[in-house]
Each structure stands twice: as structure tokens, then as C-alpha cells.
Amino acid sequence: MRLRMINAKVSRGGALFLGGLPFLFVAIAYLIASTQRLAVNPSDKLLPSPAQMWSAFLDLATVPDKRSGDLILWVDTYASLLRLFAGVGVATFAALSLGIAIGFIPRVRAFLLPFVTVVCVIPPLALLPILFIALGLGETAKITLIAVGVAPVMVRDIANRVLELPSELVAKAQTLGGNSWTMVLRLVLPQVMPRLITCVRLALGPAWLFLIAAEAIASTEGLGYRIFLVRRYL
Numbered sequence: 001m002r003l004r005m006i007n008a009k010v011s012r013g014g015a016l017f018l019g020g021l022p023f024l025f026v027a028i029a030y031l032i033a034s035t036q037r038l039a040v041n042p043s044d045k046l047l048p049s050p051a052q053m054w055s056a057f058l059d060l061a062t063v064p065d066k067r068s069g070d071l072i073l074w075v076d077t078y079a080s081l082l083r084l085f086a087g088v089g090v091a092t093f094a095a096l097s098l099g100i101a102i103g104f105i106p107r108v109r110a111f112l113l114p115f116v117t118v119v120c121v122i123p124p125l126a127l128l129p130i131l132f133i134a135l136g137l138g139e140t141a142k143i144t145l146i147a148v149g150v151a152p153v154m155v156r157d158i159a160n161r162v163l164e165l166p167s168e169l170v171a172k173a174q175t176l177g178g179n180s181w182t183m184v185l186r187l188v189l190p191q192v193m194p195r196l197i198t199c200v201r202l203a204l205g206p207a208w209l210f211l212i213a214a215e216a217i218a219s220t221e222g223l224g225y226r227i228f229l230v231r232r233y234l
Contacts, residue, residue, distance in 0.1 A: 030047065031050075033047055034047040034048065034049055035049075045233070057073070060072050060073035061073045061074065072226065075221055076221055076222050076223050076225070076226045077223060079219075079221045079222045080211060080215065080222045080223040080224065083139065083142050083143055083146065083211055083214075083215075083222070084146065084204075084207055084208065084211050086139075086143045086146075087142070087143045087144075087145070087146025087147045087149075087150075087207060087210075087211070088146065088147075088150065088200060088203060088204065088207050090143065090146075090147040090151070091146070091147045091149075091150045091151035091154055091203065091207075092154070092196065092199075092200055094147065094151045094154075094155060095151055095154030095155045095157075095158050095196065095199060096158060096192070096196060098112065098116075098155045098158075098159075099154070099155045099156075099157070099158025099159045099161075099162065099192070100158065100159075100162055100184060100188055100189070100192065102116070102155065102159040102162075103158065103159035103160070103161070103162025103163045103188075104162050104180075104183075104184065104188055105180075109159070113159065116152050116155050116156055116159075117156065119152040120152045120153055120156055124145060124148055124149030124206075124210055125149075125210065125213055127145070127148060128145060128213065128214065128217065131144055131145055131148075132217070132218060137218040141214065141218070142211065142214040142215065142218075142219070145210050145211075145213075145214050146207050146210045146211055146214075149206055149207065149209075149210040150203035150206055150207050150210075153199075153203070154196075154199040154200075154203060157195060157199050158192055158195060158196060158199065161191065161192050161195040162188055162191075162192060165187070165188065165191055169187060170183065170187070173186070173187050211223075211224060212224035212227065216228040
């Protein structure tokens with residue numbers, strides 16, 4: 001039986017069906033809970049019905065705000081995405097440059113790797129008050145929080161990928177007369193780019209968390225600010 005289970009192939013349609021079941025179960029559970037709460041209190045906003053959510057989405061997306069005249073959904077989304085891409089961009093540049101340096105240059109590795117390893121285990125949100133005190137409540141603090149939150153792990157992953165390079169490749173490059181800069185461009189960089197893309201993809205989730213936290217504390221626009229503002233009226 002075990003061999004049959006592990007060797008069983010799943011068709012494309014079957015995979016789509018099985019993959020959709022968890023979403024279906026969650027949707028059904030939400031609808032049941034929402035229906036029960038609205039039956040007791042039709043004005044309940046904690047678990048709105050799908051019709052109420054769609055109506056609220058249209059209001060935020062198409063109806064200008066009475067005070068500012070802006071379309072709130074798009075203004076907040078643009079502000080959050082701008083901060084997110086800026087923070088992840090800074091972290092990506094730091095991961096690529098520092099990761100290659102740590103993994104490829106022994107002296108840099110001895111100097112920075114212990115520090116990066118320690119920073120990786122520090123909760124980034126614990127640095128939020130320090131960043132706001134040092135950098136103020138503007139965009140710099142929010143972008144810095146995102147960069148500081150995801151960069152150390154990315155730096156460590158890129159450095160580990162460089163250390164995984166076969167020593168034979170480095171020896172061949174040195175035999176052919178390649179200097180350090182040439183080996184970085186022609187040997188190391190092509191090898192680490194797939195890992196860098198994976199690091200960026202995995203960093204987007206934590207980056208959103210840090211962004212929402214920063215916007216909730218000190219911001220006048222953004223998805224995090226809007227979420228915590230609406231939360232007051234629930």
C-alpha cells in the first residue's frame with residue numbers, strides 16, 4: 001500500500017481539484033461563521049458577508065475620499081508598494097554585494113560573518129523604536145526596517161551559495177589568469193543569481209510584515225495604516 005501511494009501519479013485536473021479543496025474548506029467555514037454572526041447582529045463587521053466585502057471594495061476603489069478626494073485603495077496600495085520595492089531593493093543590493101564578499105574573500109568572511117549570523121536572530125521589529133528615534137517618522141525609517149529585516153538572511157544565503165561553489169572551478173579560473181574581479185563577474189555572479197531570485201521571493205512575505213508594522217505605527221497612508229485605522233471602528 002505504501003508503495004502504491006508514493007508511486008501514484010496525480011493528473012493535472014486532479015492536482016487542481018486537490019489544491020482547491022483547502023481554499024474551499026476555508027471559504028465554507030468563513031461563510032458559516034459569517035452567516036451565524038450576521039444572523040445575531042446584522043451590523044457586525046468582524047466577519048462581513050461576500051456582498052459586503054465587494055461593496056466595500058468598490059467604495060474604496062472607485063469612490064473618492066470626502067476629505068482628500070483620492071481613491072483610497074489605489075493611493076494606499078501605491079504608497080505601500082513603493083516602500084516595499086525600495087526596502088527589498090536595498091536588501092537585494094546588500095545581499096548581492098556583501099554575500100559575494102563574505103563567501104569569496106576569506107578576510108571579509110572572518111570580519112562580517114559572525115556579525116551577520118548574530119543579526120539574523122534579532123527580531124527586526126524590536127529595532128522599530130530605535131529606527132523611529134534615530135531616523136524619524138518619515139519614509140527612511142520604514143524602508144530601513146524592511147531592508148534590515150530581510151537583508152541579513154539574504155546575505156547569509158548568498159554567502160553560503162558562494163561557499164558551495166566547487167573549488168575546481170575557482171582553481172581553473174585562477175589557472176586561466178583570472179583576477180578576483182573577473183572571477184566574481186564570470187564565475188560567482190552567474191552561479192548566485194538563481195539563489196538571489198529565490199531569496200527575494202522568500203523575503204517578500206517578511207517584508208510585507210515589517211511594512212505593515214511600520215505603517216501602522218507612523219504613517220498617514222498605506223495599507224498598514226488603513227488596516228489599523230479601520231480596525232478602530234470594528
